[in-house]
Amino acid sequence: MNTTRALILSLTAGLLVVTFLLVKPFLQFILLALLLAYPLRPLQRRFEPKFGKQLTAGGLVVSATIALVLPTLWLLRIVFREGRGLLTQVRSGDVEFTEVERWIENVTGEEVDIMEAIQNGFQESGLGTVDGAVGLFQTLSNLAIGLALTMFLLYYFLKDGDRFYRWLDATLPLPDHIQSQIRQEFDDVMWAVLASHVLIAVVQGIVAGLGLIVLGVPNAIFWTAVMIFLAVLPIIGSFLVWGPAAVYLVSVDQAVAGGVLFVYGAIVVSLSDDFLRPLIIDRYTETRLNPSVVILGVLGGVYLIGFIGIFFGPVIIGSLRALIDVYRSEYIEETIDTEETPDEMPDSTPTKDSQSRDQEVPESVNEQ
Structure with missing residues (x-):
């Protein structure tokens, strides 16, 4: 390696580090744009x-902005409306937590004041203070900027995606067939993760x-919509709704309904994930991606890069x-095949033709 090449590679590595630090605050929004680009690329080509x-x-x-913003605003509207209605009922005494508190005390042996806990949590969050309002405004501002960046990047991912692939093919020091194979594997894993997360979340939310x-849980339609969003998280997603709902039914003297809901959620809802995920992954990948890898990737991705890691954690492992x-296919198996293939040696076993020639020679000699 000459000095010029070493200098260029060093500068490239340094600039890569600086570039990563620059984009790190917006990494989730960049990955979100890439995630949205995948299902939209076929429409772009069409x-x-x-x-x-x-x-x-x-x-x-x-179209993607409208499809994302309208359901989110609808869900937030329902949340605020239900929360305000619940707060009004609690203040008027129409809703009490006596049964729930008694049930918790019977199970855990500890006295719990739910209203006091809610008030303390509200005060500690600082939502009613000036600092809390400023923090909420900053959070919403950062979210708005990030979503605008997502849509901006999505536009260029769609418009210039083919150009980027051509640049990548010309830049990476890999043979064309290896690049094509890696890209195909990456696309398969990406589609499998997207399809499994989205379809299973919808099915699980509806089933739950x-x-x-x-079983008569109040506001069941609203909680169904919430479970569809939460079910993106494997194992614990929809349980965050139907689990407390079962406890609620028990606490209001509907122990049978609460028990039925718990058994229904533990068997039917939970096992739907184990049944559907392998089918969907097998549908979109030639080599099966084990569901345990998906779950490990989801949990690790959330810890590493936040919510968007739900999708990209399994993709990274895949x-x-x-x-x-x-x-393995390009180097290890090829080496093994080369070592196991013997060198071509002349066959010393007499063939049928050679035997016939050997028999013809004496006859010709005799004729002479």
Whole structure:
């Protein structure tokens, strides 16, 4: 390696570190834009010849924004409305936590004052103070800036995605067939994670919501929508709703309904994840990605990069497996095949033709 090459590589490595530090505060929004680009890329390729790159990408970004913002605003509206109604009922005495507190005391042996705990939590959060209001404003401002950045990046991911792939192919020092194989593996894992998370979340939320509706849990439709969002988290997602709902039914003297809901959630709702996830992953990947890897990737991704790690944690682990598979197929198995294949040696076993020639020679000699 000459001095010029070493200097360029050193500067590139240094600038990569600085660039990562620059984008780190917005890493989740960048990954969110990449995540949204995957299901939208087929639509971009389909309508691009008819409407052009810019118009197609812009229309998809606007459509994605509306599809994300409207359900979120609807959900927030319901949350605020239900929360205000519950607060009014608690203040008027229509809703009491006596039964719940008594049930908790019977189970744990500890006296609990739920209203006092709620008031203390509200005071500690600082939501009613000036500092709390300023902090909430900063959070909302950062969220708005991040979402605007997401839509901005999504536009260019859609418009210039093919150009980026061509640049990547020309830059990476890998043979074309290896790049194609790695990209195909990455795409398969990405689609499998997306499909498994989204479809299972919808199915689990609806199945659990049917249980809430049948057993008479208040505001069951709202909690069904909440469970669809929470069910993206494997294992504990929808349990955060149907578990407390079962406790609520027990606390209001509906022990049978609470027990039925708990058994229904533990068996039907929870096992739907174990049943559906392998089917969906097998549908989108040639080499099966074990569901335990998906769960490990989800939990590790959340700890590492936050909420968006729910999707990219399994993708990172799946991509690592893909790279290992490519290395094995390209280098290890090829080496083993070369070592096991014997050198071509002349066959000393007489063939049928050679035997016939040997028999013909004496005859010709005799004729002479």
